[in-house]
Amino acid sequence: MAAQGKKEHLYKILVIGDLGTGKTSIIKRYVHQFFSPHYRATIGVDFALKVLNWDNSTTIRLQLWDIAGQERFGNMTRVYYKEAVGAFVVFDVTRLSTFEAVQMWKADLDNKVLLPNGKAIPAVLLANKCDLASEGFLGNINQLDDYCREKGFHAWFETSAKENIGIEEAARSLVAKILENDETIDHPQPDGDGIRVGEEDGRAPKKTKCC
Amino acid sequence: MDPHQVTASLDVALNNPLSQSEESPWNRFFQDNDLRQLVSQDVVRTFPDNQFFRQDDVQQMMEDILFCYVKENPDLGYRQGMHELLAPILFVMNAEMRDVERDESLTPVLKVVMDPSFIEHDTYAIFTELMEMVEPWYSCTGLEADQVKARQQASLAQRKNMSRDPRTSRPFEDNSEFYGPSSAISRKLDVVHNILLKKADEVLYHHLKQLSIPAQTYGMCVPLLHTFPFPLMLVSTPHTHSRWIRLLFGREFPLPNVLEVWDALFADGPSLVDYMCVSMLMHIREVLIEGDYATSMHHLMHFPTVYEVNYLIQRSLHLRNPSQHPSPRVWAHRHHHQQHNPPSLPTHPSPLSTPTTQLQKPSRPKQAGAMAKQALTSAGKQLIWRREEEEEREKEVRRQPTPRPPLALQDPSPL
Numbered sequence: 001m002a003a004q005g006k007k008e009h010l011y012k013i014l015v016i017g018d019l020g021t022g023k024t025s026i027i028k029r030y031v032h033q034f035f036s037p038h039y040r041a042t043i044g045v046d047f048a049l050k051v052l053n054w055d056n057s058t059t060i061r062l063q064l065w066d067i068a069g070q071e072r073f074g075n076m077t078r079v080y081y082k083e084a085v086g087a088f089v090v091f092d093v094t095r096l097s098t099f100e101a102v103q104m105w106k107a108d109l110d111n112k113v114l115l116p117n118g119k120a121i122p123a124v125l126l127a128n129k130c131d132l133a134s135e136g137f138l139g140n141i142n143q144l145d146d147y148c149r150e151k152g153f154h155a156w157f158e159t160s161a162k163e164n165i166g167i168e169e170a171a172r173s174l175v176a177k178i179l180e181n182d183e184t185i186d187h188p189q190p191d192g193d194g195i196r197v198g199e200e201d202g203r204a205p206k207k208t209k210c211c
Numbered sequence: 212m213d214p215h216q217v218t219a220s221l222d223v224a225l226n227n228p229l230s231q232s233e234e235s236p237w238n239r240f241f242q243d244n245d246l247r248q249l250v251s252q253d254v255v256r257t258f259p260d261n262q263f264f265r266q267d268d269v270q271q272m273m274e275d276i277l278f279c280y281v282k283e284n285p286d287l288g289y290r291q292g293m294h295e296l297l298a299p300i301l302f303v304m305n306a307e308m309r310d311v312e313r314d315e316s317l318t319p320v321l322k323v324v325m326d327p328s329f330i331e332h333d334t335y336a337i338f339t340e341l342m343e344m345v346e347p348w349y350s351c352t353g354l355e356a357d358q359v360k361a362r363q364q365a366s367l368a369q370r371k372n373m374s375r376d377p378r379t380s381r382p383f384e385d386n387s388e389f390y391g392p393s394s395a396i397s398r399k400l401d402v403v404h405n406i407l408l409k410k411a412d413e414v415l416y417h418h419l420k421q422l423s424i425p426a427q428t429y430g431m432c433v434p435l436l437h438t439f440p441f442p443l444m445l446v447s448t449p450h451t452h453s454r455w456i457r458l459l460f461g462r463e464f465p466l467p468n469v470l471e472v473w474d475a476l477f478a479d480g481p482s483l484v485d486y487m488c489v490s491m492l493m494h495i496r497e498v499l500i501e502g503d504y505a506t507s508m509h510h511l512m513h514f515p516t517v518y519e520v521n522y523l524i525q526r527s528l529h530l531r532n533p534s535q536h537p538s539p540r541v542w543a544h545r546h547h548h549q550q551h552n553p554p555s556l557p558t559h560p561s562p563l564s565t566p567t568t569q570l571q572k573p574s575r576p577k578q579a580g581a582m583a584k585q586a587l588t589s590a591g592k593q594l595i596w597r598r599e600e601e602e603e604r605e606k607e608v609r610r611q612p613t614p615r616p617p618l619a620l621q622d623p624s625p626l
Binding site for chain 1: 249252253256257258259260290291292294295454457458462505508509512
């Protein structure tokens with residue numbers, strides 16, 4: 001199946017965010033195309049592998065590291081974050097406290113892992129459980145554009161693991177950014193700005209309609 | 212205490228909902244609510260496939276027990292995983308007490324001891340005992356802040372010079388960066404790895420050792436070296452976050468087998484945990500040695516089904532004290548032939564030859580062990596069947612695409 005000379009990449013991607021925001025569900029949906037309302041709480045860390053046929057000449061293996069929500073308070077995240085080249089930070093649109101925790105997760109991430117060029121690893125923000133958004137606290141979710149720019153997120157997406165919304169797109173956006181980093185990493189751009197929100201490939205879809 | 216109920220006799224500066232004071236009953240009230248919410252979030256996710264844990268009163272009981280435990284142990288706080296240590300205890304207590312409820316042959320004393328109206332109380336008592344044993348693996352008393360900072364900077368400098376090919380990524384490598392080269396933990400780790408493992412499986416030990424030497428051989432197998440000591444490392448560290456240890460193998464086996472393992476651990480003592488880890492690692496040694504990084508990680512995170520968990524227990528006992536505990540026969544067989552056999556998943560040792568568990572008789576019935584022990588086996592046997600059915604069902608669901616009801620076929624709801 002694999003053509004000769006096909007390029008293969010292996011990327012470690014973190015999935016972080018507060019307890020019960022749906023990290024495991026997102027991974028299960030993405031990797032197994034499957035949703036169950038009944039997952040156990042992740043303890044420590046879990047691990048899944050997703051193989052992407054990116055294009056005719058590129059295969060990408062994603063190691064998805066599912067970090068338990070409570071780990072932010074422990075001191076193992078450094079070990080878990082090691083060598084990661086991208087991250088999803090997940091919050092639950094129905095619980096404000098999980099959104100407030102986003103910046104703490106992002107700070108934890110930036111403190112503990114960097115790209116070889118010293119830049120922060122690209123992070124994509126996921127507003128999960130958007131199928132329940134009517135119960136949500138985010139009146140004007142589009143303000144997230146500004147939020148992402150300010151906090152250094154590459155992009156943001158509304159997602160629903162239950163209804164399969166936004167996850168593929170978010171992953172494509174993050175992988176595209178990682179690939180781009182991969183190509184430029186040995187030749188750092190003079191402007192040196194590794195994180196730009198609102199690039200064409202990374203722009204969040206305006207107003208994803210959810211059920 | 213619900214401050215709504217308190218009469219207005221108290222100091223208003225303190226007794227009002229906006230007070231941030233630690234002394235304020237309202238402040239405590241809100242904190243307690245937060246804690247309950249946190250606990251409840253895990254409780255509702257406990258053993259999702261098991262109907263017992265889907266019952267509201269059971270979930271309430273778990274929440275109350277954990278809440279009280281955390282209030283009694285504020286320094287530790289609530290840590291994810293406690294709920295899954297509590298669950299098997301509650302399950303067994305319930306099975307046991309309900310079982311004897313109708314037993315007319317019980318002596319009056321036993322009738323009192325086994326009174327089902329005290330399931331919650333007794334479960335709490337046993338859970339507290341168990342937590343005493345595992346607490347060091349939950350507490351997160353960390354390094355001194357300046358140590359952390361120094362290490363942070365060192366690792367930053369190191370990272371800048373690092374190859375970023377993830378195939379050579381070694382997430383668990385170099386624990387010294389994390390724990391400090393001279394920490395007691397890493398010394399102990401050294402002992403565990405270089406003495407305990409070497410003694411247990413010299414082939415594997417040398418294999419791993421050899422891999423670690425020349426940097427250019429860092430390839431597919433290298434992460435193995437570093438994932439391998441990972442669970443071992445966690446055995447002996449207060450920073451433990453490993454699921455294996457924290458849940459006392461609660462996720463690695465189906466519930467009935469977990470009960471069997473717990474029987475052994477409680478009858479024997481905490482030191483068996485270390486050896487159980489080694490025994491489990493050796494059980495999947497072929498996969499670890501042969502597999503690539505993802506395969507190894509997968510097997511460490513999702514331990515393959517073991518049909519004869521007693522075999523692993525026997526082996527861990529043997530590893531610790533070979534003269535007292537003979538090597539289980541299946542293991543001896545595998546051990547002699549392993550170099551000639553093609554790598555295969557050793558997930559199914561023949562069930563016929565392992566002797567029944569011969570634990571040191573709990574002459575000093577330890578902690579939860581004695582009480583829980585009796586009911587375990589019978590409850591366990593029942594569960595095996597249940598579990599298999601459930602797995603079958605789950606597979607069935609997975610095979611099908613997302614079960615979206617065909618909308619057109621549904622009757623529009625009259626309301």
